[in-house]
Amino acid sequence: MPASLLEVFLDHARHEPSRPLLSFEGTEYSRGQLAERVTAFARGLKARGLAPGERVALFLENSDAFVITWLGVQAAGCVAVLVNTAYRQVELAHILSDAEVKVCVTGSSGASELVPLRDQLPSLQWLITVEPAPSGLPAVAFDDVLAQGAASTASLPLPRAEDLAVLGYTSGTTGRSKGAMLQHRQLLSNVRAVTEAWRWTDADRLLLTLPLFHTHGLMVGLHGTLFTGASVDLRRRFVASEALTALHDDASLTLFFGVPTLYGRLLEESRRTGVTPRPLRLWVSGSAPLSPQLCLDIEARFGARILERYGMTETLMNTTQPYDGERRPGTVGMPFPGQEARVVDVRSRQPLPRGETGEIEVRGPHVFTGYWRRPDATQEAFDADGWFRTGDLGEWDPDGFLRITGRARELIISGGFNIYPREVEEVLTQHPSVAEAAVLGLPDPDFGEQVVAVIVPHPGAPTDAQALVDWCRERLAAFKKPRRVVFTDALPRNALGKVQKHILKERLAAS
Numbered sequence: 001m002p003a004s005l006l007e008v009f010l011d012h013a014r015h016e017p018s019r020p021l022l023s024f025e026g027t028e029y030s031r032g033q034l035a036e037r038v039t040a041f042a043r044g045l046k047a048r049g050l051a052p053g054e055r056v057a058l059f060l061e062n063s064d065a066f067v068i069t070w071l072g073v074q075a076a077g078c079v080a081v082l083v084n085t086a087y088r089q090v091e092l093a094h095i096l097s098d099a100e101v102k103v104c105v106t107g108s109s110g111a112s113e114l115v116p117l118r119d120q121l122p123s124l125q126w127l128i129t130v131e132p133a134p135s136g137l138p139a140v141a142f143d144d145v146l147a148q149g150a151a152s153t154a155s156l157p158l159p160r161a162e163d164l165a166v167l168g169y170t171s172g173t174t175g176r177s178k179g180a181m182l183q184h185r186q187l188l189s190n191v192r193a194v195t196e197a198w199r200w201t202d203a204d205r206l207l208l209t210l211p212l213f214h215t216h217g218l219m220v221g222l223h224g225t226l227f228t229g230a231s232v233d234l235r236r237r238f239v240a241s242e243a244l245t246a247l248h249d250d251a252s253l254t255l256f257f258g259v260p261t262l263y264g265r266l267l268e269e270s271r272r273t274g275v276t277p278r279p280l281r282l283w284v285s286g287s288a289p290l291s292p293q294l295c296l297d298i299e300a301r302f303g304a305r306i307l308e309r310y311g312m313t314e315t316l317m318n319t320t321q322p323y324d325g326e327r328r329p330g331t332v333g334m335p336f337p338g339q340e341a342r343v344v345d346v347r348s349r350q351p352l353p354r355g356e357t358g359e360i361e362v363r364g365p366h367v368f369t370g371y372w373r374r375p376d377a378t379q380e381a382f383d384a385d386g387w388f389r390t391g392d393l394g395e396w397d398p399d400g401f402l403r404i405t406g407r408a409r410e411l412i413i414s415g416g417f418n419i420y421p422r423e424v425e426e427v428l429t430q431h432p433s434v435a436e437a438a439v440l441g442l443p444d445p446d447f448g449e450q451v452v453a454v455i456v457p458h459p460g461a462p463t464d465a466q467a468l469v470d471w472c473r474e475r476l477a478a479f480k481k482p483r484r485v486v487f488t489d490a491l492p493r494n495a496l497g498k499v500q501k502h503i504l505k506e507r508l509a510a511s
C-alpha cells in the first residue's frame with residue numbers, strides 16, 4: 001500500500017512515463033518529465049542543506065513551478081506551508097514566523113513583500129525565486145535549484161504515512177491564524193475517497209483555474225489528477241472569458257471545479273457572448289454556498305447539474321452530493337466513503353434528529369492532526385471521541401442530505417476566500433480616527449458576501465471612508481478590505497458588552 005500521494009504519483013510515472021499529465025501556458029509535461037523535475041528539485045533542496053521536517057513556504061501563483069515545488073518539498077521530506085498570494089506583511093510575518101519557515105519559494109512581487117520583513121523573520125534563510133527578484137534577502141533561482149539537484153544522486157526516502165506534509169493556515173474566531181497539520185495519510189485517504197465518489201479515472205482531464213495555495217485547487221483538483229493518473233490544464237488564474245473559451249473549444253476536458261463566484265462569472269460571460277460549454281462529465285462547486293438559483297440557472301444554460309461538496313482546510317473534503325443520485329440544490333449531500341458527519345446541539349453536544357439545526361462535526365481518516373504548536377486550540381477543536389467541531393451550522397433534511405444553514409463562528413466567505421472580521425477590526429482600530437470598529441458580511445451578487453465596516457470615530461475625528469479602506473489595503477490582503485464603510489455614534493451591545501452584529505446586519509440590509 002502506498003503511504004503518500006507522492007508515492008502514487010511516482011508509481012504512475014514509472015509505469016507509464018510518457019503519458020501527458022500537466023499543461024501550463026504552452027508547456028506540456030508527461031508524468032515522467034514531471035517526476036524527473038520533482039526529484040531534481042528535492043535533491044536541490046537537500047544539496048542546499050534542507051533537512052526533513054523543515055518548513056518551506058509556497059508563496060506562489062499557479063504555475064508548473066508550483067506543482068514541482070509542492071511535490072519536490074514532499075519528496076525532500078520537508079513540510080510545505082501554503083500562503084495566499086494576496087497576503088501582505090501582517091499576514092506574511094505571522095505565518096512565516098509561526099511556522100518557522102526556512103525557505104520561501106516565490107515570484108518577484110512576493111520577494112518585494114518579504115524583503116522588508118527580514119528582521120522579523122530570523123528563521124527565513126533564503127528565497128527560491130521563479131522570476132528575477134529584488135535583492136535584500138539571499139536568493140537562488142528556481143532553475144538553479146533544479147540544475148543543482150539534477151547533478152545529484154542523493155537518496156530520497158519516501159515519506160511515511162504519519163509524516164507531516166503541510167501546514168494549512170486558517171483563522172479562528174480569536175487570535176492569529178493557525179497552521180492545520182495534515183499528514184500524508186490524511187491527504188491520501190481523502191483523495192482516495194473523493195476520486196472514488198466522483199468516479200474520477202485516468203481518462204479525465206480537468207480545467208483547473210482555482211488557486212493552488214488553497215485546499216480546493218490543490219487537494220481536490222491537483223491531488224485527484226495525480227492520484228488517478230488523469231491530466232490537467234492548469235491556468236495561472238481564473239479569467240471568465242478564457243475559461244469559457246477552453247470549455248467550448250477543448251473536447252478533451254471532462255471536469256471543472258469552481259467556487260460559486262466562478263460559476264456566476266461563467267454564466268454571465270456565456271449570456272454575454274452566447275457561447276456555451278461542451279458537455280462535461282462533472283462540474284463541481286464548493287468552498288462557499290452555491291445558491292439554488294445559480295445552480296438551476298447553470299443547469300438551464302449548460303445542460304448539467306453541478307455537484308456540490310463541502311470541505312475545509314482542517315478536514316479536506318467532508319460531504320458530497322451523490323454522483324448518481326439526486327443532486328438537490330441547497331444541500332451538500334452525505335459524507336464521503338469511510339468518513340462520518342453529524343449535527344449536534346451546540347450546548348449539549350448531543351446528535352440532533354433530522355430537521356434540527358446544530359453544529360456540524362466530522363470524524364474520519366481525513367481529519368487533520370491538530371494545530372501547529374497550539375495544543376490548546378487543538379483540544380478545543382476536538383471532543384473526547386475524536387469529533388472535530390467545524391464551526392459550521394447545518395441540519396439533515398428529511399432525506400438525509402446535509403444542508404449548511406450558517407456559521408457558528410464569525411467568518412465571512414468572499415469569492416471563496418475566508419475573512420475573519422476580527423482581523424480587519426484590529427487593523428481598523430489601529431487607525432487614529434477610529435474609536436471602535438465592527439466588521440461583518442453582507443450579501444454580494446458576485447462574491448457571495450462582502451466586507452462591511454461599521455465605525456465609531458473618535459469625537460471630532462474626520463470620517464473619511466476611503467482613508468480607512470486604503471489603511472486596510474496597505475496592511476492586509478486586498479480582498480479583506482471593506483467594500484462599504486458606515487459611520488455611527490455607537491455600536492449596539494448586549495448586557496455583556498458584546499457587539500450585536502445581527503442588529504447591525506438588519507439595519508444595514510434595510511438601509
Ligand code: MLC
Pocket residue numbers: 210211214215216217237238259261262286287288310311312313414415416417447477478479480
Ligand atoms: C479578488 N478580489 C476579491 C476577491 N478576489 N475581493 C473579494 N473577494 C475575493 N474573493 C479583489 C482584489 O482584492 C482586487 O481588488 C480585485 O478583486 C481584482 O483582483 P483579482 O485578483 O484580479 O480578482 P479576480 O481574478 O477577479 O479574483 C476573483 C476570484 C478569486 C473569484 C477568481 O477570488 C478566486 O480565485 N477565488 C477562489 C478562492 C478559492 O480557491 N477558495 C478555496 C478555499 S479552500 P481591488 O479593489 O484591489 O482591485 C476551502 C475549502 C473548500 O474553502 O471547501 O474548498
Ligand code: AMP
Pocket residue numbers: 170215285286287288289290308309310311312313314332390391392404407413418
Ligand atoms: P477554509 O477554512 O478556507 O477551508 O474554508 C472552509 C469553510 O468554507 C467551511 O468551514 C465552510 O464554512 C465553507 N464551505 C466549504 N464548502 C462549502 C459549501 N459547499 N457550502 C457552504 N459553505 C462551504
